[in-house]
Amino acid sequence: MTVTEVTRPGAVRPLAVDVRNLSRSFGERRVIDGLDLEVPAGQFVALLGASGCGKSTLLRILAGLDHQIDGDVHVATRRSVAFQAPRLLPWKRVWRNVTFGMPGRPDRARAVAALDEVGLAARADEWPKTLSGGEAQRASLARALIREPDLLLLDEPFASLDALTRLRAHVLVAQLWERHRPAVVLVTHDVDEALLLADRVVVMRDGVLVHDVEIGWSRPREQTTTSFARQRASLLAWLGVAATGDAGDG
Amino acid sequence: MVTIAAQSSRRWSPPRGLRRAAGPLIFVAVWQLVCSLGWVSEHVLVGPATVVSTGWDTLQSGLLTESVLASLGRVVVGALIGISAGLALGLAAGLYRLGEDLVDSTVQMLRTVPFVGLIPLLIAWFGIGDAPKYALIALGTAYPVYLNVYAGIRHVDAGLVECAETLGANRRTLVRHVVLPSALPNLFVGLRHSLGIAWIALIFAEQVNTSRGLGWMMKNAQTYGQTDVIILCLAIYALLGLTIDLFIRLLERWTLAWRPTFTGR
Numbered sequence: 026m027t028v029t030e031v032t033r034p035g036a037v038r039p040l041a042v043d044v045r046n047l048s049r050s051f052g053e054r055r056v057i058d059g060l061d062l063e064v065p066a067g068q069f070v071a072l073l074g075a076s077g078c079g080k081s082t083l084l085r086i087l088a089g090l091d092h093q094i095d096g097d098v099h100v101a102t103r104r105s106v107a108f109q110a111p112r113l114l115p116w117k118r119v120w121r122n123v124t125f126g127m128p129g130r131p132d133r134a135r136a137v138a139a140l141d142e143v144g145l146a147a148r149a150d151e152w153p154k155t156l157s158g159g160e161a162q163r164a165s166l167a168r169a170l171i172r173e174p175d176l177l178l179l180d181e182p183f184a185s186l187d188a189l190t191r192l193r194a195h196v197l198v199a200q201l202w203e204r205h206r207p208a209v210v211l212v213t214h215d216v217d218e219a220l221l222l223a224d225r226v227v228v229m230r231d232g233v234l235v236h237d238v239e240i241g242w243s244r245p246r247e248q249t250t251t252s253f254a255r256q257r258a259s260l261l262a263w264l265g266v267a268a269t270g271d272a273g274d275g
Numbered sequence: 276m277v278t279i280a281a282q283s284s285r286r287w288s289p290p291r292g293l294r295r296a297a298g299p300l301i302f303v304a305v306w307q308l309v310c311s312l313g314w315v316s317e318h319v320l321v322g323p324a325t326v327v328s329t330g331w332d333t334l335q336s337g338l339l340t341e342s343v344l345a346s347l348g349r350v351v352v353g354a355l356i357g358i359s360a361g362l363a364l365g366l367a368a369g370l371y372r373l374g375e376d377l378v379d380s381t382v383q384m385l386r387t388v389p390f391v392g393l394i395p396l397l398i399a400w401f402g403i404g405d406a407p408k409y410a411l412i413a414l415g416t417a418y419p420v421y422l423n424v425y426a427g428i429r430h431v432d433a434g435l436v437e438c439a440e441t442l443g444a445n446r447r448t449l450v451r452h453v454v455l456p457s458a459l460p461n462l463f464v465g466l467r468h469s470l471g472i473a474w475i476a477l478i479f480a481e482q483v484n485t486s487r488g489l490g491w492m493m494k495n496a497q498t499y500g501q502t503d504v505i506i507l508c509l510a511i512y513a514l515l516g517l518t519i520d521l522f523i524r525l526l527e528r529w530t531l532a533w534r535p536t537f538t539g540r
Protein backbone atom coordinates (compact mmCIF):
# COMPACT_ATOMS: atom_id res chain seq x y z
CA MET A 26 0.00 0.00 0.00
CA THR A 27 2.93 2.31 0.47
CA VAL A 28 6.15 3.31 -1.15
CA THR A 29 8.97 1.92 0.91
CA GLU A 30 12.47 2.73 -0.01
CA VAL A 31 14.49 -0.42 0.47
CA THR A 32 16.55 -2.59 -1.73
CA ARG A 33 15.11 -6.03 -1.37
CA PRO A 34 17.51 -8.17 0.67
CA GLY A 35 18.12 -11.76 -0.30
CA ALA A 36 17.39 -11.25 -3.96
CA VAL A 37 19.82 -12.91 -6.33
CA ARG A 38 20.69 -9.51 -7.77
CA PRO A 39 19.66 -6.51 -5.72
CA LEU A 40 16.67 -4.81 -7.24
CA ALA A 41 16.47 -1.09 -7.87
CA VAL A 42 12.75 -1.33 -8.56
CA ASP A 43 10.36 -3.97 -7.30
CA VAL A 44 6.72 -3.27 -8.10
CA ARG A 45 3.96 -5.78 -7.44
CA ASN A 46 0.33 -5.50 -8.38
CA LEU A 47 0.42 -1.72 -8.59
CA SER A 48 -2.75 0.19 -9.36
CA ARG A 49 -3.48 3.89 -9.61
CA SER A 50 -6.85 5.41 -10.41
CA PHE A 51 -7.84 8.92 -11.30
CA GLY A 52 -11.51 8.94 -10.40
CA GLU A 53 -13.11 6.09 -12.32
CA ARG A 54 -10.19 5.67 -14.69
CA ARG A 55 -7.58 3.06 -13.76
CA VAL A 56 -4.42 4.45 -15.30
CA ILE A 57 -2.27 1.68 -13.86
CA ASP A 58 -4.02 -1.63 -13.38
CA GLY A 59 -2.18 -4.39 -11.54
CA LEU A 60 1.29 -3.73 -12.91
CA ASP A 61 4.41 -5.74 -12.00
CA LEU A 62 7.95 -4.57 -12.71
CA GLU A 63 11.39 -5.62 -11.46
CA VAL A 64 14.50 -3.70 -12.43
CA PRO A 65 17.81 -5.19 -11.28
CA ALA A 66 20.53 -2.82 -10.07
CA GLY A 67 22.44 -1.26 -12.92
CA GLN A 68 19.98 -2.18 -15.66
CA PHE A 69 18.93 0.39 -18.26
CA VAL A 70 15.22 -0.04 -18.93
CA ALA A 71 13.26 1.92 -21.49
CA LEU A 72 9.56 2.20 -20.79
CA LEU A 73 7.73 2.70 -24.04
CA GLY A 74 4.12 3.65 -24.45
CA ALA A 75 1.76 5.86 -26.38
CA SER A 76 0.82 9.10 -24.65
CA GLY A 77 -1.77 8.61 -21.95
CA CYS A 78 -0.83 4.97 -21.31
CA GLY A 79 0.24 5.69 -17.74
CA LYS A 80 4.01 5.57 -18.18
CA SER A 81 4.61 9.01 -16.71
CA THR A 82 2.28 8.18 -13.82
CA LEU A 83 4.36 5.07 -13.14
CA LEU A 84 7.53 7.15 -13.16
CA ARG A 85 6.04 9.65 -10.73
CA ILE A 86 5.12 6.81 -8.39
CA LEU A 87 8.67 5.43 -8.58
CA ALA A 88 9.98 8.94 -7.86
CA GLY A 89 7.85 9.08 -4.71
CA LEU A 90 5.76 11.97 -6.02
CA ASP A 91 2.47 10.08 -6.03
CA HIS A 92 1.32 8.06 -3.04
CA GLN A 93 -2.33 7.51 -3.96
CA ILE A 94 -1.63 3.92 -4.93
CA ASP A 95 -2.60 0.30 -4.31
CA GLY A 96 0.01 -2.44 -4.33
CA ASP A 97 3.63 -2.79 -3.22
CA VAL A 98 6.34 -0.53 -4.49
CA HIS A 99 9.96 -0.87 -3.43
CA VAL A 100 12.54 1.43 -4.92
CA ALA A 101 16.19 2.21 -4.22
CA THR A 102 16.62 4.83 -1.54
CA ARG A 103 19.07 6.89 -3.54
CA ARG A 104 17.28 7.93 -6.68
CA SER A 105 16.99 11.03 -8.75
CA VAL A 106 14.80 12.29 -11.52
CA ALA A 107 15.33 14.28 -14.70
CA PHE A 108 12.08 15.64 -16.04
CA GLN A 109 11.01 16.57 -19.53
CA ALA A 110 11.48 20.23 -18.63
CA PRO A 111 14.84 20.91 -16.94
CA ARG A 112 13.11 22.52 -13.94
CA LEU A 113 16.12 24.55 -12.83
CA LEU A 114 15.47 27.15 -10.15
CA PRO A 115 15.83 30.40 -12.12
CA TRP A 116 17.02 32.35 -9.07
CA LYS A 117 20.00 30.09 -8.38
CA ARG A 118 23.25 30.02 -10.29
CA VAL A 119 23.75 26.86 -12.34
CA TRP A 120 26.13 25.23 -9.85
CA ARG A 121 23.83 25.95 -6.92
CA ASN A 122 21.04 24.27 -8.84
CA VAL A 123 23.23 21.21 -9.16
CA THR A 124 23.87 20.94 -5.42
CA PHE A 125 20.36 22.05 -4.41
CA GLY A 126 18.78 19.86 -1.74
CA MET A 127 21.98 17.99 -0.86
CA PRO A 128 22.84 17.82 2.82
CA GLY A 129 25.64 20.01 4.18
CA ARG A 130 27.24 23.11 2.76
CA PRO A 131 26.95 23.59 -1.02
CA ASP A 132 30.10 22.06 -2.45
CA ARG A 133 31.09 24.16 -5.45
CA ALA A 134 34.03 22.00 -6.50
CA ARG A 135 31.83 18.92 -6.64
CA ALA A 136 29.14 20.77 -8.58
CA VAL A 137 31.69 21.97 -11.11
CA ALA A 138 33.02 18.41 -11.46
CA ALA A 139 29.48 17.16 -12.13
CA LEU A 140 28.92 19.98 -14.64
CA ASP A 141 32.23 19.12 -16.28
CA GLU A 142 30.90 15.62 -16.99
CA VAL A 143 28.11 17.13 -19.05
CA GLY A 144 30.39 19.74 -20.64
CA LEU A 145 29.03 22.71 -18.71
CA ALA A 146 31.81 23.50 -16.23
CA ALA A 147 32.33 26.90 -17.84
CA ARG A 148 28.71 27.87 -17.23
CA ALA A 149 28.69 27.05 -13.50
CA ASP A 150 28.31 30.65 -12.33
CA GLU A 151 25.66 31.76 -14.79
CA TRP A 152 21.92 32.16 -14.36
CA PRO A 153 19.82 29.33 -15.82
CA LYS A 154 18.12 31.84 -18.15
CA THR A 155 21.35 32.07 -20.16
CA LEU A 156 21.39 28.33 -20.94
CA SER A 157 19.95 26.88 -24.15
CA GLY A 158 17.36 24.09 -23.96
CA GLY A 159 19.98 21.39 -24.44
CA GLU A 160 22.35 22.95 -21.91
CA ALA A 161 19.61 23.28 -19.31
CA GLN A 162 18.74 19.62 -19.82
CA ARG A 163 22.41 18.70 -19.34
CA ALA A 164 22.52 20.75 -16.14
CA SER A 165 19.47 18.83 -15.00
CA LEU A 166 21.36 15.56 -15.70
CA ALA A 167 24.35 16.81 -13.71
CA ARG A 168 22.00 17.63 -10.85
CA ALA A 169 20.58 14.11 -10.96
CA LEU A 170 23.97 12.38 -11.16
CA ILE A 171 25.77 14.35 -8.44
CA ARG A 172 23.49 12.52 -5.98
CA GLU A 173 25.09 9.22 -7.08
CA PRO A 174 21.72 7.55 -7.50
CA ASP A 175 21.17 3.79 -7.54
CA LEU A 176 18.08 4.53 -9.61
CA LEU A 177 17.89 7.26 -12.22
CA LEU A 178 14.41 8.11 -13.46
CA LEU A 179 14.25 9.90 -16.81
CA ASP A 180 10.88 11.27 -17.86
CA GLU A 181 11.20 11.95 -21.60
CA PRO A 182 14.18 14.22 -20.94
CA PHE A 183 14.97 14.48 -24.66
CA ALA A 184 11.46 15.07 -25.95
CA SER A 185 11.71 18.85 -26.13
CA LEU A 186 15.19 18.95 -27.66
CA ASP A 187 15.82 19.50 -31.35
CA ALA A 188 16.94 16.47 -33.37
CA LEU A 189 20.67 17.26 -33.35
CA THR A 190 20.82 18.15 -29.68
CA ARG A 191 18.87 14.98 -28.93
CA LEU A 192 21.48 12.83 -30.68
CA ARG A 193 24.24 14.38 -28.60
CA ALA A 194 22.19 13.94 -25.45
CA HIS A 195 21.78 10.23 -26.25
CA VAL A 196 25.53 9.78 -26.51
CA LEU A 197 26.03 11.70 -23.28
CA VAL A 198 23.48 9.67 -21.34
CA ALA A 199 25.00 6.43 -22.61
CA GLN A 200 28.45 7.57 -21.45
CA LEU A 201 27.22 8.71 -18.07
CA TRP A 202 25.39 5.43 -17.54
CA GLU A 203 28.51 3.39 -18.46
CA ARG A 204 30.54 5.41 -15.98
CA HIS A 205 28.14 5.51 -13.02
CA ARG A 206 26.02 2.40 -13.67
CA PRO A 207 22.81 3.34 -11.93
CA ALA A 208 19.66 1.44 -12.77
CA VAL A 209 17.77 3.63 -15.23
CA VAL A 210 14.09 3.81 -16.06
CA LEU A 211 13.73 5.93 -19.18
CA VAL A 212 10.19 6.87 -20.09
CA THR A 213 9.91 7.63 -23.79
CA HIS A 214 7.70 7.25 -26.82
CA ASP A 215 10.68 7.17 -29.16
CA VAL A 216 11.41 3.59 -30.22
CA ASP A 217 14.83 4.44 -31.69
CA GLU A 218 15.88 6.16 -28.50
CA ALA A 219 14.85 3.09 -26.49
CA LEU A 220 16.76 0.73 -28.78
CA LEU A 221 19.90 2.88 -28.84
CA LEU A 222 20.16 3.19 -25.08
CA ALA A 223 18.45 0.39 -23.18
CA ASP A 224 19.33 -3.15 -22.02
CA ARG A 225 15.67 -3.94 -21.92
CA VAL A 226 12.56 -2.41 -23.40
CA VAL A 227 9.14 -2.75 -21.81
CA VAL A 228 5.95 -1.64 -23.52
CA MET A 229 3.10 -0.28 -21.47
CA ARG A 230 -0.50 -0.28 -22.66
CA ASP A 231 -3.80 0.13 -20.84
CA GLY A 232 -2.10 0.31 -17.46
CA VAL A 233 -0.03 -2.87 -17.66
CA LEU A 234 3.20 -4.03 -19.26
CA VAL A 235 2.29 -5.94 -22.39
CA HIS A 236 5.76 -6.64 -23.77
CA ASP A 237 9.19 -7.08 -22.25
CA VAL A 238 12.28 -7.67 -24.36
CA GLU A 239 16.02 -7.80 -23.56
CA ILE A 240 18.26 -5.94 -25.98
CA GLY A 241 21.64 -7.67 -25.82
CA TRP A 242 23.46 -5.74 -28.54
CA SER A 243 26.86 -4.26 -27.87
CA ARG A 244 27.31 -0.52 -27.65
CA PRO A 245 27.52 1.92 -29.37
CA ARG A 246 24.64 0.77 -31.52
CA GLU A 247 23.83 1.33 -35.16
CA GLN A 248 20.35 2.24 -36.31
CA THR A 249 21.08 0.81 -39.74
CA THR A 250 21.39 -2.91 -38.91
CA THR A 251 18.71 -5.40 -39.88
CA SER A 252 18.19 -6.59 -36.32
CA PHE A 253 17.62 -2.99 -35.25
CA ALA A 254 15.02 -2.52 -37.96
CA ARG A 255 13.29 -5.78 -37.09
CA GLN A 256 13.18 -4.97 -33.37
CA ARG A 257 11.96 -1.49 -34.17
CA ALA A 258 9.10 -2.80 -36.29
CA SER A 259 8.14 -5.28 -33.61
CA LEU A 260 8.02 -2.62 -30.91
CA LEU A 261 6.01 -0.27 -33.11
CA ALA A 262 3.52 -3.07 -33.61
CA TRP A 263 3.28 -3.55 -29.85
CA LEU A 264 2.64 0.17 -29.59
CA GLY A 265 -0.24 -0.20 -32.00
CA VAL A 266 1.43 1.65 -34.85
CA ALA A 267 1.07 0.08 -38.30
CA ALA A 268 4.72 -0.48 -39.13
CA THR A 269 6.26 -1.03 -42.49
CA GLY A 270 8.15 -4.30 -42.92
CA ASP A 271 7.61 -7.71 -41.34
CA ALA A 272 6.27 -6.77 -37.93
CA GLY A 273 4.87 -9.34 -35.54
CA ASP A 274 1.40 -8.46 -34.44
CA GLY A 275 0.68 -7.57 -30.81
CA MET B 276 8.24 41.09 -52.98
CA VAL B 277 9.03 42.75 -49.70
CA THR B 278 12.50 43.87 -48.76
CA ILE B 279 13.48 42.99 -45.23
CA ALA B 280 15.80 45.84 -44.34
CA ALA B 281 18.59 45.32 -41.88
CA GLN B 282 18.07 47.26 -38.71
CA SER B 283 21.17 49.29 -38.17
CA SER B 284 22.36 49.25 -34.60
CA ARG B 285 24.83 52.00 -35.42
CA ARG B 286 22.08 54.56 -35.86
CA TRP B 287 22.58 57.17 -33.17
CA SER B 288 19.98 57.26 -30.45
CA PRO B 289 20.16 59.35 -27.28
CA PRO B 290 21.11 57.52 -24.09
CA ARG B 291 18.25 55.86 -22.25
CA GLY B 292 18.41 58.17 -19.22
CA LEU B 293 18.16 61.26 -21.41
CA ARG B 294 15.20 59.78 -23.28
CA ARG B 295 13.43 59.02 -20.03
CA ALA B 296 14.09 62.53 -18.72
CA ALA B 297 12.93 64.20 -21.95
CA GLY B 298 9.21 63.72 -21.23
CA PRO B 299 9.15 65.49 -17.86
CA LEU B 300 11.53 68.21 -19.12
CA ILE B 301 9.29 69.00 -22.09
CA PHE B 302 6.31 69.06 -19.73
CA VAL B 303 8.02 71.62 -17.45
CA ALA B 304 9.11 73.73 -20.42
CA VAL B 305 5.59 73.91 -21.86
CA TRP B 306 4.23 74.73 -18.40
CA GLN B 307 6.71 77.61 -17.99
CA LEU B 308 5.92 78.87 -21.48
CA VAL B 309 2.18 78.91 -20.83
CA CYS B 310 2.70 80.94 -17.64
CA SER B 311 5.35 83.33 -19.05
CA LEU B 312 3.12 84.18 -22.00
CA GLY B 313 0.39 85.14 -19.54
CA TRP B 314 -2.14 82.68 -20.96
CA VAL B 315 -3.36 81.77 -17.48
CA SER B 316 -3.83 83.96 -14.41
CA GLU B 317 -1.29 83.37 -11.65
CA HIS B 318 -4.18 82.81 -9.25
CA VAL B 319 -4.95 79.71 -11.28
CA LEU B 320 -1.51 78.40 -12.11
CA VAL B 321 1.99 79.67 -11.40
CA GLY B 322 5.00 78.73 -13.48
CA PRO B 323 7.82 76.40 -12.46
CA ALA B 324 10.16 79.36 -11.88
CA THR B 325 7.77 80.84 -9.31
CA VAL B 326 7.40 77.43 -7.68
CA VAL B 327 11.18 77.13 -7.41
CA SER B 328 11.53 80.56 -5.84
CA THR B 329 8.68 79.84 -3.41
CA GLY B 330 10.42 76.58 -2.62
CA TRP B 331 13.64 78.46 -1.92
CA ASP B 332 11.87 80.95 0.37
CA THR B 333 10.11 78.24 2.39
CA LEU B 334 13.36 76.29 2.56
CA GLN B 335 15.10 79.36 3.99
CA SER B 336 12.40 79.84 6.59
CA GLY B 337 12.71 76.18 7.60
CA LEU B 338 9.03 75.54 6.94
CA LEU B 339 9.63 73.31 3.95
CA THR B 340 12.19 71.07 5.65
CA GLU B 341 9.98 70.70 8.69
CA SER B 342 6.94 69.86 6.57
CA VAL B 343 8.77 67.37 4.35
CA LEU B 344 10.34 65.65 7.33
CA ALA B 345 7.00 65.44 9.13
CA SER B 346 5.25 63.97 6.08
CA LEU B 347 8.10 61.64 5.20
CA GLY B 348 8.20 60.39 8.79
CA ARG B 349 4.48 59.61 8.68
CA VAL B 350 4.80 57.72 5.39
CA VAL B 351 7.83 55.75 6.57
CA VAL B 352 6.29 54.69 9.89
CA GLY B 353 2.84 54.02 8.44
CA ALA B 354 4.15 52.14 5.41
CA LEU B 355 6.55 50.08 7.52
CA ILE B 356 3.68 48.97 9.74
CA GLY B 357 1.36 48.33 6.80
CA ILE B 358 3.91 46.52 4.65
CA SER B 359 5.03 44.33 7.56
CA ALA B 360 1.44 43.44 8.36
CA GLY B 361 0.63 42.73 4.71
CA LEU B 362 3.75 40.59 4.40
CA ALA B 363 3.02 38.64 7.58
CA LEU B 364 -0.61 38.02 6.64
CA GLY B 365 0.33 37.14 3.05
CA LEU B 366 2.90 34.62 4.27
CA ALA B 367 0.45 33.13 6.78
CA ALA B 368 -2.30 32.78 4.18
CA GLY B 369 0.05 31.63 1.43
CA LEU B 370 2.06 29.06 3.36
CA TYR B 371 -0.51 27.54 5.71
CA ARG B 372 -3.99 26.17 4.99
CA LEU B 373 -5.11 27.27 8.45
CA GLY B 374 -3.74 30.75 7.81
CA GLU B 375 -5.56 30.90 4.49
CA ASP B 376 -8.87 29.88 6.05
CA LEU B 377 -8.55 32.35 8.89
CA VAL B 378 -6.94 35.29 7.13
CA ASP B 379 -7.99 35.41 3.52
CA SER B 380 -11.77 35.78 3.78
CA THR B 381 -11.34 38.33 6.57
CA VAL B 382 -8.87 40.44 4.63
CA GLN B 383 -10.95 40.21 1.46
CA MET B 384 -13.96 41.42 3.44
CA LEU B 385 -12.12 44.35 5.05
CA ARG B 386 -10.52 45.26 1.75
CA THR B 387 -13.88 46.26 0.30
CA VAL B 388 -14.21 49.03 2.90
CA PRO B 389 -12.70 52.20 1.37
CA PHE B 390 -9.88 52.89 3.82
CA VAL B 391 -10.17 56.66 3.50
CA GLY B 392 -13.68 56.37 4.90
CA LEU B 393 -12.17 55.14 8.14
CA ILE B 394 -10.60 58.50 9.07
CA PRO B 395 -13.35 59.52 11.54
CA LEU B 396 -13.19 56.12 13.19
CA LEU B 397 -9.39 56.16 13.38
CA ILE B 398 -9.46 59.60 15.00
CA ALA B 399 -12.00 58.33 17.51
CA TRP B 400 -9.73 55.38 18.30
CA PHE B 401 -6.27 56.92 18.19
CA GLY B 402 -6.88 60.59 19.04
CA ILE B 403 -5.63 63.50 16.97
CA GLY B 404 -1.84 63.03 16.99
CA ASP B 405 0.21 61.09 14.47
CA ALA B 406 -1.24 57.71 15.47
CA PRO B 407 -4.41 57.86 13.31
CA LYS B 408 -2.25 58.98 10.37
CA TYR B 409 0.07 56.01 10.80
CA ALA B 410 -2.99 53.78 11.04
CA LEU B 411 -4.55 55.13 7.84
CA ILE B 412 -1.33 54.77 5.85
CA ALA B 413 -0.77 51.29 7.30
CA LEU B 414 -4.27 50.24 6.27
CA GLY B 415 -3.81 51.55 2.75
CA THR B 416 -0.43 49.89 2.26
CA ALA B 417 -1.19 46.51 3.81
CA TYR B 418 -3.67 45.25 1.21
CA PRO B 419 -1.57 45.43 -1.98
CA VAL B 420 1.34 43.70 -0.25
CA TYR B 421 -0.97 41.05 1.19
CA LEU B 422 -2.71 40.34 -2.11
CA ASN B 423 0.49 40.12 -4.13
CA VAL B 424 2.48 38.04 -1.64
CA TYR B 425 -0.42 35.62 -1.24
CA ALA B 426 -0.93 35.31 -5.00
CA GLY B 427 2.82 35.00 -5.57
CA ILE B 428 3.13 32.14 -3.13
CA ARG B 429 0.13 30.33 -4.54
CA HIS B 430 1.29 30.69 -8.13
CA VAL B 431 4.67 29.07 -7.56
CA ASP B 432 5.47 26.65 -10.38
CA ALA B 433 4.21 23.23 -9.23
CA GLY B 434 6.88 21.57 -11.36
CA LEU B 435 9.65 23.30 -9.43
CA VAL B 436 8.14 22.31 -6.08
CA GLU B 437 7.86 18.71 -7.23
CA CYS B 438 11.39 18.73 -8.55
CA ALA B 439 12.72 20.20 -5.30
CA GLU B 440 10.99 17.40 -3.40
CA THR B 441 12.72 14.74 -5.50
CA LEU B 442 16.00 16.52 -4.77
CA GLY B 443 15.48 16.00 -1.06
CA ALA B 444 14.30 19.45 -0.02
CA ASN B 445 12.37 19.51 3.25
CA ARG B 446 9.58 21.97 3.88
CA ARG B 447 11.87 24.64 5.27
CA THR B 448 14.23 24.47 2.29
CA LEU B 449 11.25 24.40 -0.02
CA VAL B 450 9.79 27.57 1.45
CA ARG B 451 13.08 29.41 1.66
CA HIS B 452 14.64 28.45 -1.64
CA VAL B 453 11.68 27.75 -3.93
CA VAL B 454 8.45 29.37 -2.74
CA LEU B 455 9.72 32.71 -1.43
CA PRO B 456 12.08 33.53 -4.31
CA SER B 457 9.34 32.77 -6.79
CA ALA B 458 7.00 35.16 -4.92
CA LEU B 459 9.62 37.93 -4.90
CA PRO B 460 8.59 39.59 -8.20
CA ASN B 461 5.02 39.78 -6.88
CA LEU B 462 6.25 41.27 -3.62
CA PHE B 463 7.84 44.10 -5.59
CA VAL B 464 4.64 44.74 -7.53
CA GLY B 465 2.79 44.94 -4.21
CA LEU B 466 5.46 47.18 -2.71
CA ARG B 467 5.34 49.73 -5.50
CA HIS B 468 1.58 49.75 -5.46
CA SER B 469 1.62 50.17 -1.68
CA LEU B 470 4.01 53.08 -1.67
CA GLY B 471 1.91 54.83 -4.30
CA ILE B 472 -1.09 54.46 -2.05
CA ALA B 473 0.92 55.57 0.99
CA TRP B 474 1.22 59.11 -0.43
CA ILE B 475 -2.48 59.26 -1.26
CA ALA B 476 -3.33 58.12 2.26
CA LEU B 477 -0.93 60.74 3.63
CA ILE B 478 -2.68 63.58 1.82
CA PHE B 479 -6.03 62.49 3.23
CA ALA B 480 -4.61 61.98 6.71
CA GLU B 481 -2.95 65.40 6.74
CA GLN B 482 -6.12 67.26 5.81
CA VAL B 483 -7.57 66.86 9.30
CA ASN B 484 -6.19 67.77 12.72
CA THR B 485 -2.70 68.56 11.53
CA SER B 486 -0.30 71.34 12.42
CA ARG B 487 2.74 70.10 10.50
CA GLY B 488 3.45 68.45 7.20
CA LEU B 489 2.89 68.97 3.48
CA GLY B 490 -0.87 68.39 3.72
CA TRP B 491 -1.13 71.06 6.39
CA MET B 492 0.96 73.46 4.30
CA MET B 493 -1.37 72.85 1.37
CA LYS B 494 -4.48 73.37 3.42
CA ASN B 495 -3.12 76.67 4.77
CA ALA B 496 -2.19 77.78 1.27
CA GLN B 497 -5.70 77.01 0.13
CA THR B 498 -7.08 79.22 2.93
CA TYR B 499 -4.81 82.15 1.96
CA GLY B 500 -5.11 81.60 -1.81
CA GLN B 501 -1.39 80.82 -2.30
CA THR B 502 -1.49 78.85 -5.55
CA ASP B 503 2.32 78.73 -5.68
CA VAL B 504 2.57 76.91 -2.32
CA ILE B 505 -0.11 74.42 -3.35
CA ILE B 506 1.76 73.59 -6.54
CA LEU B 507 5.05 73.47 -4.65
CA CYS B 508 3.58 70.89 -2.28
CA LEU B 509 2.20 68.85 -5.19
CA ALA B 510 5.61 68.98 -6.90
CA ILE B 511 7.28 67.77 -3.72
CA TYR B 512 4.78 64.91 -3.39
CA ALA B 513 5.66 63.94 -6.95
CA LEU B 514 9.41 64.15 -6.29
CA LEU B 515 9.20 62.09 -3.11
CA GLY B 516 7.03 59.50 -4.84
CA LEU B 517 9.46 59.29 -7.76
CA THR B 518 12.47 58.96 -5.45
CA ILE B 519 10.91 56.08 -3.54
CA ASP B 520 9.86 54.37 -6.76
CA LEU B 521 13.40 54.73 -8.09
CA PHE B 522 14.76 53.17 -4.93
CA ILE B 523 12.39 50.20 -5.26
CA ARG B 524 13.34 49.80 -8.92
CA LEU B 525 17.03 49.65 -8.04
CA LEU B 526 16.30 47.08 -5.35
CA GLU B 527 14.26 45.13 -7.87
CA ARG B 528 16.98 45.18 -10.50
CA TRP B 529 19.50 43.97 -7.97
CA THR B 530 17.41 41.15 -6.46
CA LEU B 531 15.72 39.96 -9.65
CA ALA B 532 18.79 39.76 -11.89
CA TRP B 533 17.99 36.11 -12.54
CA ARG B 534 14.68 36.84 -14.15
CA PRO B 535 14.29 36.48 -17.91
CA THR B 536 12.16 39.47 -18.84
CA PHE B 537 10.87 41.28 -21.83
CA THR B 538 12.55 44.67 -21.82
CA GLY B 539 10.90 46.22 -24.86
CA ARG B 540 12.63 47.65 -27.88
